[in-house]
Amino acid sequence: MIVKIAFKNIWRNKLRSWVVIIAIALGIFGGLAVISTATGLSKMRQNNAIRTYVSHLQLHDSAYLKYGRLDDTINQQADIITYLEKSKKVKGISPRLKVESFIQSAGGTSGVILNGIDPEKERQVTDLNEQCIAGNFLERYKQKPPIIISQKLATKLNARVKTTIQCSFTNNMGVPITGIFKVVDIFSTSNSMYDELNAFVRLEDLQNLTSIQGSHEIAVVLHEGKEVEQFREELISKFPNQHIASWRGIAPDLGYADKMMDLVMTLFLIIIMLALAFGIVNTMLMAVLERKKELGMLISVGMNKRKVFWMIIWESIFLALIAGPLGIFSTYLAVNFFGRVGIDLSFAAQGLRSIGLESTLFPILDDKYYVIISILVIITAILSCIYPALKALKLNPAETLRTA
């Protein structure tokens, strides 16, 4: 009965109730929209980093990570590659031989890591080929072995496509070795540190130069990003002597972004709830004050305070119960729609690219936020009408009836 009266009461001032309901719904929508956009941006940055240079997983020999010596190659390479190629979860693998080297052109010098890669395999793992401006990737042409350097390094070395470059290092015996390469392409990713430090040559060229077979690193990309940690466990149990890291371990900053997002979202949720609470306190206080006489009458004829209290509480629960689903449902529709079509940010494409983002944003909203928001809305609604409800209990029936 009290619940029924409460429900009817909220429609007494239809305009006011709708204003509050729509305000709450908009608050929820706005908050969730920001959260989903931010999540989308963060995911996009992660995916870009994973796709361009981190990959899902990287395998190294434990000694290589410790000492970084040339001959610390992956010793079970054949087994590992066979295992990875068999696995249905794996989309691509790329073995790399890495050599710290001194790089030199007629125009300048620098330090760099030479990555010996198999272009066909690398294509399966990273989109380095797409980041190349000339589109040659590592095509072999003429006699000199090809090399790809970054735009950044090219500027430093004053090199262009077709420039000849000399790389020198000492091998594991301490013998100085020099290789001559021809720049066949120039790449540029969103990570300028990475760009400056890495250059790519063909795996067999580097193996010949160093007289080392095998590789130092195997980069792995899976079909499903979600399976990374689980697959890592699987690999660790199979190949306990290898050091196997997921992208979270390799590029912890990408993971920190997740943590930051959580913080920002918590803050956002608090702001939404405060706005919601403010709206409800205001409305319910007005509703109580303008019904003083009626509430006084109810107490006079014998409605006890507990029931009066719950009547007011129910009124605001109903407001939240109407507004909550409205806001959540409209968010759901919007997130689903834009999650499919994407939000076009091409007007800011230039700036976005420099921080590792693309021009189409796909908002993402974890299901858990719908649940969290729903629960928070109800709790906030109840908490914020306690004050108005207590105000109603303080009414003195004789007093309220007397004042005309």
Added chain:
Amino acid sequence: MIKVTHVTKTYDDGKVRVEALRGINVEIKNGEFTAIVGPSGSGKTTLLNIIGGLDTPTEGNVIIGETNIAQLSENQLIDFRLNHIGFVFQSYNLIPVLTAKENVEFLMLLQNKSEAERDERTTKLLKAVGLEDQINKKPNEMSGGQQQRVAVARALASKPDFILADEPTANLDSASTANLLDIMYRLNQEENMTFVFSTHDQRVIDRAKRVITVEDGKILSDIYT
């Protein structure tokens, strides 16, 4: 039976002191049909509020049946009002969002009466006040007189010991006033329901069987007609 002894009521807000009642002694027996009259500000409403447990006396006792209501806590008073006293106010009697039927039913719901009992009694009471064809109307769809009749039916619904009505006809035209008085009078005659009401209206005073005149917070006269 209502027994008021040595009741005084002083309002004191720190600045102004008003002695609204100065020593009231009165007994109202079951089945009486009593009017409390007197000039404005004489203390009629204050007296009715104290008898009805809506306000507490500064001094003195109010005994209803066996209970000294001056000694009840606030929550006990609310329960006592629900089960022992029927109220009809000058206005704002009804819950605007509920129909006539639901308004009458309301107190019985608070008393946890069964649905069958509620239905039966609501129908009977609305018939007794002549509103059997208005049961599904909301207060704002009824005239002032009809609303007051619903209020009387509502007051009776909880089976109170007596009904207190503070100027129940003040907002009514003369036809509605006569009609409401007829209904109250008949309920008093046929059901032996006790009514205590205050009024300024001579036509209402004429219908009372006992007239208590209050002036300056004291009983000036007490006449059975």
